Amino acid sequence: MALTFNDAIAKYEPTLGLEVHVELNTLSKMFCGCATEFGAEPNTQTCPVCLGLPGSLPAVNGKAIESSILIGLALNCSIAPFSRFARKNYFYPDMPKNFQTSQFDEPICVNGYLDVEIETDEGMKVFRVEIERVHMEEDTGKSLHVGGATGRIHGAEYSLLDYNRAGIPLVEIVTKIIPGTGKYAPQVARAYVTELRDILRSLGVSDVKMEQGSLRCDANVSLAEIGSGKLGTRSETKNVNSLRSVERAVSGEMVRQANRLEKGERIIQETRHFLEESGETRPGRSKEQAEDYRYFPEPDLVPVTPDADWIETLRATLPEKPSLRRKRLKAEWNVPDKEMTSMVNAELLDTVEETVLLGADPTKARSWWLGEISRLANEKEVAPISLITPAQVAEVIALIAFGDLTDKLARQVVEGVISGEGTPAEVIEKRGLKVVSDDSALMVAIEAAIAAQPDTAERIRGGNIPAAGALIGAVMKATGGQADAAKVRELLLKHLGQS
């Protein structure tokens, strides 16, 4: 009988290690002036430097250094006063120089930590994840293996190479080993990557889109028998493309390893690939015969020696920590946990805050963005913020508050703005959507309704109040739904002597 996750954690203690690669969102590449835009035509964003042509030399992108330092500071790291690039030597067709310019024993940031909060059986609990290092490196090109069953290089008929990605600045954030998470290992892994993503987003240094590969996580997992005091052999799982996958990959790997150990098999130190569909991992390259990368200091680049004053200037610009900000906003807006989580997951926290800062009621702002606007965005498969601005949403909310729009009309206004009919004011103007609150205009409609249904009017006069519904409906229909129904009712009953 195969062990389940619960069986695994009853007997084994997991140790985690997480390596996160972040593509920085600098306008140009790490070592040359080429553009970094995602999704451009293959090989259109290249030059002699990122193609590694003979004779070309790298020159460091200062913005990438700045971003790396900001990341280090946000993760409570020490910033090295002297750090160096190093060459990592290995052959691969999509590596233009057949070495990757990276950092080895002299990284730019070391020894930090990140606290993550997860829900446990005993309530919310904070785990401290220690950061070993943050270092800079360049991305490789991309291979597309055509033909063959697996999409991998082996068995492919031919391969296409795109060097647009070659030389994009990457920052690798490596944790120390994370012991003591027990059954919460999968959640801790997910919470860490989530928190890290939020920090990187708040710093504005990366797009942090896991699905586009601008944030990639490799999860190292090992198991040891509880109380053994030992560390087991680890596997490294790659291809983990979402936060949910981080959690699934860790738990899946824990179960797989526990089953092997249970059968008396050893764990092979290897790279494994996460399979999105099954939540399992399959073996990749074995690291048993450790590849010798022959690192040595990159002679083409001078050492990075950031000025202490500059570091302090950068420290002063650090934004509020996402975890603290969430706590603050949750209290200020009085939002339940669950709603807060949905807002964060939908990546709408900034947007809602901006709308609130423009005067909107927090609850209304949240409900518009998470409700109607998200629904329309889902239909169109775009981000809500690409459809309408916080200022426009704030304006609509204000118009409702002033009684100029009903909720129903407001939805039409929003829909109009989204279909490109202009600003809320323009949509209201063009579609003639203003609430009809002018009593005389309503009275004309009411009298017309009474004239059309004299019998109904007579019954109301006779005290049959519920019959008023038919006349109110007729008025609403006549005004194109722009009248405030409560107001119509009030005027109608008054006119027929019933109030």
Add this chain to the structure above:
Amino acid sequence: MIRNSASAMAEALAKKEITSVELTQLHLDRIDAVDSQVHAFLHVDREGALSQAAAVDAKRAAGEKLGPLAGVPLALKDVMTQKGIPTTAGSKILEGWRPPYDSTVVSNLKANGIVILGKTNMDEFAMGSSTENSAYGTTHNPWDLDRIPGGSGGGSAASLAAFEAPLAIGTDTGGSIRQPAAVTGTVGVKPTYGGVSRYGLIAFSSSLDQAGPCARTVLDAALLHEAIAGYDKKDSTSINAPVPAVVAAAKKLDVKGLKIGVVKELSGDGYQAGVRSRFDEALQELVAAGAEIVEVSCPNFEYALAAYYLIAPSEASSNLARFDSMRYGIRVGDDGNAGAEEVMKITREVGFGKEVKRRIILGTYALSSGYYDAYYGSAQKVRTLIVQDFAKAFAQADVLVSPTCPTTAFKIGEKSDDPLAMYLNDIATIPVNMAGVGGMSLPVGLSPDDGLPVGFQIMSAAMKDDLMYQVGGTLEAALLSKWGAPILSQAPALATK
């Protein structure tokens, strides 16, 4: 005209006594006449050179301000990229590659109106001291066609000595500018590391490579030095400081009060008697000109050669990894079935020569896990010691001097089967690269024992390049007045076609 100095040619151009097109044509004719014997050039860009020359002539006719060497032709070592012009670095693996970009040196040459005649032969990837390692045949020394012209920049030096070009560009990793200058009776300068941009210089050993001027006179070298030197943001290791005033220094012709340090460790045993005697005579000329001679000791120079043969191959093993047949150069073994790695393997096997493979293997080994500290690590420590030796020596003397090479030009084939003997050629030039300081070689006569040119090396501290030009210029003038004619006038005439 073609036997003139570059500055004399520049003057004739300025006075409109000759056009650049005419001057360029004279050199192209000379190349046609003698290069089948010398084999200094791998590629002659006749049309390109003449059209660059015509452009300079047009600018001059229009009264535009031109650089001091505008219109003068030059030979470019084949290790420098020039847009659209075949560039091989002397290797088969790059056969047919036409770079899509200009090296910074070439951009600077073009901006100065210097006419590029073509690309000169060299040891493959600048690894060698004789050009015998070129995949395209050996260059012959115009002094004796059976002898080597030095290396790796033998083509550049030979083109000067054969009057195929008055100026040339070389690169010097362990002596590749100075040793060829020494054995061909020409002048060659390795500027301070970082003085000239390496952007577009096909790397052999990044921390040692330095491009520099080759010429027939010290002043010509200085003029070319100022044309190509200066900070370049594309090369992080280039120095962001004003270029030393080397032209003014070359014209000073005065060394009164300068202290000249003779490096004890770079003479004596192993140096040919005729080399030593010419070196000593040159020292006497400097004394006569008012310089003070002091002896300095650089005890760690003894280890320079060994450390060099760890550092340079280590960097080379990584620099040469990019030659993998994927994007440029030759591709061998791509039969439609072989995988990428196999094609890489076959291409590198066929494309690289013996010496290059030897150094890739050596460097790969030196950087390997478990050996790194003992080899690469120790070599870097030696390098620091050499830097310290230079610092101490430069505290005692303004410049340091030594013979450039232990011997005059040897016979083609004499050392090609003995790499260690070959490596020893660079024993006096390597320390300069290890410390990143400046070094110059200029001719100081013919060795009495074989009648071949002897080179005199002058070394100056980092960014004090002007001092070696000052001493070199003074020594050259003293020797010229003694000889009555430039040394190359004693070279045997080449048969012309």
